[in-house]
Amino acid sequence: MVAFRSLWLLLPRPVRRLPADLAAVLVLVVATNVAALAPVLRETPLRVPLGLAFVLFVPGYAFIAALFPEAGASPAVDGEASSDEPETGWGTSLTARDGIDGLERVALSFGLSIAIVPLIGLVLNFTPWGIRLVPILLAVSAFTLIATTVAAERRRALPPDERFRVPYRAWIAAGRAEMLEPDTRADAALNVVLALSVVLAVGSVGYAVMVPPDGEQFSAIYLLTEDDDGELVADGYPAEFVRGESKDVIVGIDNHEGERTAYTVVVLEQDVEVVRNETASSGNTTVTETIVRDQRELDRLQTTVAANESWHHDYTLTPTMVGQNQRIVFLLFPGSNVPTEPSMADTEYSVHLWVNVSESSGGNTGLAPRYAPARASS
Incomplete structure (x- = not known):
């Protein structure tokens, strides 16, 4: 006191x-x-x-x-x-x-x-x-x-x-x-019942808050850009680069794992070729397959995100491979188990961009750019 x-x-x-x-x-x-x-x-x-x-x-x-x-x-x-x-x-x-x-x-x-x-x-x-x-x-x-x-x-x-x-x-x-x-024994008994009811009610609410029902646990990775008004939008991704040129994107992570989680984002640059899969194709249906001819790791980002929180990071993208339809892949790995040479098969969370990279500002091959909007898998 x-x-x-x-x-x-x-x-x-x-x-x-x-x-x-x-x-x-x-x-x-x-x-x-x-x-x-x-x-x-x-x-x-x-x-x-x-x-x-x-x-x-x-x-x-x-x-x-x-x-x-x-x-x-x-x-x-x-x-x-x-x-x-x-x-x-x-x-x-x-x-x-x-x-x-x-x-x-x-x-x-x-x-x-x-x-x-x-x-x-x-x-x-x-x-x-x-x-x-x-x-x-x-x-x-x-x-x-x-x-x-x-x-x-x-x-x-x-x-x-x-x-x-x-x-x-x-x-x-x-x-x-x-x-x-209490005035009577009946009042005393009612007081005890009331006290026990209050304790039970508080305990039930506390348990419901402390131990929420199990739901779907997942993470998500996505790319954003900033528009003219300073708002973050899922549009306007950079698609044309000159070798050595840098452009900014915003990498986002959502944590729905139910607990604080450490993440590693691996940024890969891939030279890919899209070919027809003769085995899977039949009749009028054509199935294509993406083959990675060459791959380079550009960067690794590490962060920790609290449960049900999001993380946004301004990332400067600088491709090094020259060519049309280069694929920039962002792989998300929850936890610390990250392969030495990761690929899209190693994680269920990824997002990618298609970009064209020319040797110089006048060295574009003239091919139409192939671009797929960024998408996150979860």
Whole structure:
């Protein structure tokens, strides 16, 4: 207890003076940012409940707290106030309702959060940052912290007996009395059953989150380019090169393996020939076969991608083989088992480009370029 009090005193005085509900909002914002961005924690299920509360409740609650700093009264039946309710702000029985009561705050918090977060995303969509995890996280956090600051200042400006408060001490005392000092044995038995039901429900939800049902596990590799507006698109791939010339593509990896996975991308340059397969061809059906006449390894890329995350890498492609219909292959190998001389038969994940490479800018053979759009197999 002494150590906790010492740590508490280390906090800035404005933070220590925050009301309990606003301090909880601040703690949730910090905890969500840590769970979403910390290298180890972001791979755990902890960020699921924190993220849901952060998106669906916290921004709206902070905004409502800024709008209504004063205590509110619950609606009384027939306009009469009950004298048994404490004037705490959560269920106070003032006849004049200057503020809103606790249930109204909760309902409005959910509704406003559902409205505020999409609006923030809409604004970010027209900025260079776009709708991504970090910009959304920082924008919602900034909005919530600003609203919390305004709420705290507006509450301090009110007389103490008019400020909204969450009567958590009364709730704790009532719960303790109900659980430890039941009136009858039947109440005690019901309390035990209720406690066991809550533990069972929490355990079931926790197990469902921690151990999700097994689904299809796979990885994917793909190529993208950047258009004139700076957007990533699966189009406009480079097809014409001069020997020694470099052009940029973006290599993408999606990890759906269910766990953090290390990847190796092997970039191959192949001189291929497409020939007719006489054995498989029959009648009007022609079956072709691609034969690799020569192959060179251009590069190897290594990275680690978290579960259900994507990785994009700007790659500078520089072919070295001269000729028409050269094939540039990107092979994806999950894990560390990468063959010394890999080929497309060694992995189920690959993507390729068809390019023409001339000796010089005027040395093109004049043949029509053969180009197949990039495709990923999974």
